[in-house]
Amino acid sequence: MWHAPATNSWRRVRCSLRERVSPLREADPILIVGAGMAGALTALRLGRAGYGVRIFDRHSHPRPTFRAEKLTQDQIEGLRELGALEAFEQANWGAVATRQSPDQLHDLSNCGARHEAWLDALWNLWPSSVTFTPTAVDAIYPDRERPCVRLSTGETVFGRLVVVASGTWLGADSGLDLDYEIVSPRHSVCVGLSLAKSDDGPGEVVEAPPGSALSYVSFIPMDDELRLNIFTFDPDDAGFLPALKADPIKVLSHAMPNIAAKLHEAVVTRPFEIRIVDLKRMKSPAQDGVVVIGDAFATVCPASGTGMTKVIADVKALTEIYAPRWFATPGLGSDKIAQFYADPHKCAADALALKRSINGRKSVLGETPYWRARRLVGRFKRGLELAAAQWGRPAARPFGISTRRGADT
Ligand SMILES: Cc1cc2nc3c(=O)[nH]c(=O)nc-3n(C[C@H](O)[C@H](O)[C@H](O)COP(=O)(O)OP(=O)(O)OC[C@H]3O[C@@H](n4cnc5c(N)ncnc54)[C@H](O)[C@@H]3O)c2cc1C
Secondary structure: OOOOOOHHHHHHHHHHHHHHHHHHHHHOOEEEEOOOHHHHHHHHHHHHOOOOEEEEOOOOOOOOOOOOOEOOHHHHHHHHHOOOHHHHHHHHHHHHHHHOOHHHOOOHHHOEOOHHHHHHHHHOOOOOOEEEEOOOEEEEEOOOOOOEEEEOOOOEEEOOEEEEOOOOOOOOOOOOOOOEEEEEEEEEEEEEEEEOOOOOOOOOOEEEOOOOOOOEEEEEEOOOOEEEEEEEOOOOOOOHHHHHHHOHHHHHHHHOHHHHHHHOOOOEEEEEEEEEEEEEEEOOOOEOOEEEOHHHOEOOOHHHOOHHHHHHHHHHHHHHHHHHHHHOOOOOOHHHHHHHHOOHHHHHHHHHHHHHHHHHHHHHHOOOHHHHHHHHHHHHHHHHHHHHHHOOOOOOOHHHOOOOOOOOO
């Protein structure tokens, strides 16, 4: 729960500042806190639509961060509709594209890139109407006329709307009276790991529920490495992470006997990164002049593969429908902001992400007869696949694994 700042003195400062800068009122920019996927895409869309935008991030360049590293087909479509796909294509193919003819390139849904490479390319697409300030925002103050942010430098910046896209940051002293519901604490553990590329490695994204110690693994071919995203739903399994850290290839081979032979000679090229994720979502009512999007609104289980889908839905609703509608009449009261949170497409994307996140965990740890039966059927199917692979039948996909994530949750 965040607490509003001591308000009387703050209101006085705000009023005197407002009077001093009121001639600039029409030119007030839209302020965006955070230049991750949600903030960067919003800045791109609003900047291209001709709005003045100021975007703030605590980092001056996208720094290495373990987040979404591949895209699903519907996310690719969404990014195309947002006019942002070229950034992702450039980051995924980059140098490879100059070496190979287009028909030799992976389908974009079948290769990946480091998250920061996508962001870097995206930041480069911002038009000149977007001004980037590499400074952390310390506090955000709602207001129906002129909301504002206080920067870590002490400067206060007023805008016509504040878009909060700061991911999981929103400190208790953020100034917003926001309240979160923790839907599932320590919901899942995600591990990122890089292997040297080899000739017999997968040529496309392979996703597999190994069905034992690990809950889920994605193999993602990148330009210069084979990336693994490993998910498990049991953060309290004390033995798992140390074992993975000590010998990742051994743990993977044990959990996935069908690919053990291929992993045998794999070389780990980068130390792995671990994220433990809480599922949480905002439950506060809307506030004047401030809208919260992306992970700052609700987090998802990374294994659900729906984080980017949710970001895209938020950015579309905000930039295509609500921002233009809100600015057509004066004032940005909480009643207007509430329209965004009730948008049917946004709500559907949030609901899907939540359902997949919850069901993904239940499919591994659920104790009801339904989930137990599903696990049994899953094990049976995997046994058949393994047998088919051993008997030399051509595998449906590289590594003999055919299950795509999210298909049945
Ligand atoms: C390990 C992992 C794997 C994932 N894999 C997938 C996947 O395969 N598919 C998928 O669809 N989704 C995936 N997700 C989810 C997806 O990455 C997120 O939903 C998405 O990146 C959220 O973007 P965002 O912009 O809302 O937040 P973030 O990416 O967290 O960006 C927030 C930005 O705000 C900045 N910031 C924070 N506080 C401040 C401040 N006070 N002042 C200024 N700037 C600030 C940060 O520096 C950052 O740049 C994964 C997530 C994780 C953690």
